[in-house]
Amino acid sequence: MEKFFKLKASGTTVSTEVVAGFTTFFAMAYIIFVNPQMLSQTGMPGGAVFLATIIASAVGTLVMGLFANVPYAQAPGMGLNAFFTYTVCFGLGFSWQQALAMVFLCGVINVLITVTRIRKLIVKSIPSSLQSAIGGGIGIFIAYIGIKNAGFINFTSDPGKYTILDSGSVIADSSAVPALVDFTDKGVILALIGLVLVVVLLILKIKGAIIISILGTTIIGIPMGIVDLSNLSATGGLSESFSQLGQTFGAAFGKNGMQSLFSDASQIPLVLMTIFAFSLSDTFDTLGTFIGTGKRTGIFDDADEIALQEGKGFKSKMDKALFADSIATSIGALFGTSNTTTYVESAAGIAAGGRTGLTSVVTAVLFILSMFLQPIVGIVPAQATAPALIAVGIMMLSSFKEVDWNELEEAIPAFFAAIFMGFCYSISYGIAAGFIFYCVIKVAKGKAKEVGPVLWVSTLLFILNFVILAMI
Numbered sequence: 196m197e198k199f200f201k202l203k204a205s206g207t208t209v210s211t212e213v214v215a216g217f218t219t220f221f222a223m224a225y226i227i228f229v230n231p232q233m234l235s236q237t238g239m240p241g242g243a244v245f246l247a248t249i250i251a252s253a254v255g256t257l258v259m260g261l262f263a264n265v266p267y268a269q270a271p272g273m274g275l276n277a278f279f280t281y282t283v284c285f286g287l288g289f290s291w292q293q294a295l296a297m298v299f300l301c302g303v304i305n306v307l308i309t310v311t312r313i314r315k316l317i318v319k320s321i322p323s324s325l326q327s328a329i330g331g332g333i334g335i336f337i338a339y340i341g342i343k344n345a346g347f348i349n350f351t352s353d354p355g356k357y358t359i360l361d362s363g364s365v366i367a368d369s370s371a372v373p374a375l376v377d378f379t380d381k382g383v384i385l386a387l388i389g390l391v392l393v394v395v396l397l398i399l400k401i402k403g404a405i406i407i408s409i410l411g412t413t414i415i416g417i418p419m420g421i422v423d424l425s426n427l428s429a430t431g432g433l434s435e436s437f438s439q440l441g442q443t444f445g446a447a448f449g450k451n452g453m454q455s456l457f458s459d460a461s462q463i464p465l466v467l468m469t470i471f472a473f474s475l476s477d478t479f480d481t482l483g484t485f486i487g488t489g490k491r492t493g494i495f496d497d498a499d500e501i502a503l504q505e506g507k508g509f510k511s512k513m514d515k516a517l518f519a520d521s522i523a524t525s526i527g528a529l530f531g532t533s534n535t536t537t538y539v540e541s542a543a544g545i546a547a548g549g550r551t552g553l554t555s556v557v558t559a560v561l562f563i564l565s566m567f568l569q570p571i572v573g574i575v576p577a578q579a580t581a582p583a584l585i586a587v588g589i590m591m592l593s594s595f596k597e598v599d600w601n602e603l604e605e606a607i608p609a610f611f612a613a614i615f616m617g618f619c620y621s622i623s624y625g626i627a628a629g630f631i632f633y634c635v636i637k638v639a640k641g642k643a644k645e646v647g648p649v650l651w652v653s654t655l656l657f658i659l660n661f662v663i664l665a666m667i
Contacts, residue, residue, distance in 0.1 A: 196553070202266060205550040206598065211402075212266075215549025216557025218406045219268050220565075222543035222580050222587075225254070225344075226270045227565055230532060233276045237284040239531065242436030243443040247531035253562040255523030255535050258538040260555025263515035264433050265494055266544055267484070268558045269523045272536040274621055275476060279533040282664075283469055292452035294530045299447045302525030302534075308478070309521045315514065318482060320649040323597070324605040325612055325629050326486050330594030332613030332625050333487035333539055338588025339617040342540075345386035345581035348373045368594040382578050389582035397586060405547045405583045412579035424573050433566065443531025468663045473534060475660050479538045479623035481520045483616075485513065487591070488542045494550060539622065546587045555632065604640065608633035627657035 200506060206572050230248045234243040248271055255269030289498055321329075337536045342348060351374065352367035376383055389412035396404035416422040446452055457463055489495035495513050521536050527535035544554050598609045612629025616622055634654050 200551040200553045202553070207548060209553065211548040212551060212553035213557050214403045214406055215266060215544040215547040215554040217561065218547040218583070219266070219538075219541050219544030219549065220558045220561040221267060221406070221409050221552060222583055223270055223538050223540040224565065225580070226273070226538075226564055227501060227562075229273070230271045230276055233280055234291070234533060235279055236320075237294070238324040239291050240439035240442050242342050243439035243441075243531050246436050246440050247443055247527065249512055249562050249566050250530050251523065251527030251532050251535045253559045254526050255519065256562065258519040258522065259516060259537070260552030260559060262552075263519050264552035265489070265510055265516050266511055266549035266554035267516065267520075267541045268544070268555055269520065269535050269537050269539050270533045270562075271475070271491055271527060272480060272534050272538075275473070275480075275534040275536065276532075278476070280472070284520070287469065289469075290451055290455075292449060292552075293456050294445045294455050295443075295447035295531060296453040297470045298382060298534055299453075299528035300470050301477060302521065302523070302528060303387050304470070304474045305521035305524060306518070307516075309517045315479060316480075316649045317511070317653060318486065320647045320653070321486065322633065324609055327594045327597035328609030328612045328629060329483050329616075329622075329626060330487035331592050331598075331609075332616035333355060333483060333542070333622060334588045334591025334594065335574060335613055335617040336456065336543060336588070336625070337591065338470065338585050338621075339537055339620075341581040341584030341586075341588060342606050343581075344577045344584065345390070346380065346383045346578070347386065350374075353636060365413070379418050382421055383458060385412060385419055385576070386578035386581050388412065388415055389579055390550035390585060393582045393586045403547065405543055405586065406543065407541060408586075409575065409579045409583055412582065413575050416576055416578065421578065423576065426472050437555075440531070444504075445529065446531060468666075471656075472663060474486055475656060476623045477524060477534050477536050478623070479626045480539075480621075481517070483626050484539050484541070485516060486539045487594070487622075488539075489513070493618050494545070540584065540590060543583050543587045546590055604618040604636055605655070608635060627661075630654040630657060 196210065197203060200212075202212070227248055229246065231241040231244040234244045239581030252270040254269070257269075257291075258267060259267050259269060278299070279294050283289050283297070284291055289297075350367065350371040352372075353370040354363075356370040357365050357367040378384055378387065389408055392411055393404060393408035394410055401407065413422055417424065448454070456466055485495065507593055516537075523535040527533070542550075544558070593615070595609075598605055600606045600609075608629045610624050611632045615628040616624075619625065619628075630650060632656055634643075634651065636641050
């Protein structure tokens with residue numbers, strides 16, 4: 196194990212990696228339950244999506260750990276599953292089988308741009324100040340996810356300034372104003388207790404502080420009536436889920452999927468634009484996560500960066516990690532779920548000391564076990580994992596020190612990249628904002644030649660993506 200994962204060279208131990216794997220899993224285990232709820236609205240059988248989510252997450256994470264030897268976990272992405280459901284199926288009228296076919300093609304495209312080094316060229320083109328801003332921005336994003344999951348804020352919208360979808364979801368305009376909630380709800384109080392607990396443990400430098408805080412908050416939630424132990428005796432209906440899996444496995448290639456996707460010539464431009472939107476968001480979400488967490492922690496070191504820039508094939512860990520991420524989306528679509536991507540919550544495990552692929556292997560094994568231990572996984576409340584995400588976000592803000600905030604030429608793109616990640620709830624949109632303002636500033640300063648061709652193309656593709664989303 197030492198020889199395979201190179202634990203000593205990475206400054207870690209088996210026990211540290213195991214703790215990190217558990218931490219990552221519990222930080223992102225919510226996707227096992229949220230993804231089926233989201234995708235089943237399209238008519239997909241919930242049990243099948245439950246299994247597809249676990250299988251895609253486990254396989255993608257195993258490939259990340261065993262092939263790339265990095266501590267990142269993969270699962271169907273939040274935001275991408277919403278785009279799948281509300282935009283592609285509800286808004287554009289595609290069937291869920293056709294949507295899966297588009298996700299599969301998105302995965303194929305991601306494999307191609309990885310093999311042909313396009314992804315590597317994108318990484319190389321991002322200025323160092325923007326890379327640091329992306330790292331800090333992901334910290335803001337993670338902390339915001341934690342604050343939201345903890346229930347610390349609510350939003351008030353003006354009358355008539357919101358739309359209620361058929362699914363029951365509410366879309367409000369910019370009149371929605373966030374505010375701190377009254378601390379009368381038991382769940383919010385539990386999250387506050389968990390936040391204090393994780394902060395104290397981190398300040399005292401207790402080993403395994405994050406996973407201890409998750410488990411401790413869960414235990415505290417039992418007498419508070421938030422953690423329902425009766426769920427432990429509930430049956431997960433696993434056999435029924437397996438029977439439903441036959442409805443989604445390979446559906447992307449059936450007569451209602453790939454075979455009908457390009458049958459209407461008038462729809463082909465819309466299909467291609469939708470696949471493009473899937474691919475762009477998936478690609479930059481992943482790149483942002485790797486850049487934001489990998490460089491700061493040393494997972495991707497200077498030697499690895501040189502190998503990424505100058506080597507051919509899969510010489511660097513970044514090369515291998517990008518390839519592992521790219522094939523996971525197609526695997527997920529094959530079984531029946533939306534885009535599988537590298538999870539920003541992996542930062543929780545990295546903060547717990549995870550430095551090698553052993554962390555990912557542990558997380559993948561826990562995903563597989565969750566198939567049989569669904570009730571146990573399900574009792575860990577969001578209030579227990581939310582404080583951990585807030586703490587990780589705090590630690591990641593240190594990346595901002597690499598940005599020269601006194602120099603507006605650096606500060607403005609960095610600001611928009613970081614802030615838009617959290618406020619738009621999207622890593623890729625944050626990167627888009629940073630790229631666009633970087634190009635605007637360089638043009639205004641008469642330094643357009645300093646912007647590389649890859650950055651120009653990426654920026655134009657982002658603008659095109661926004662135009663397409665406005666049209667559809």
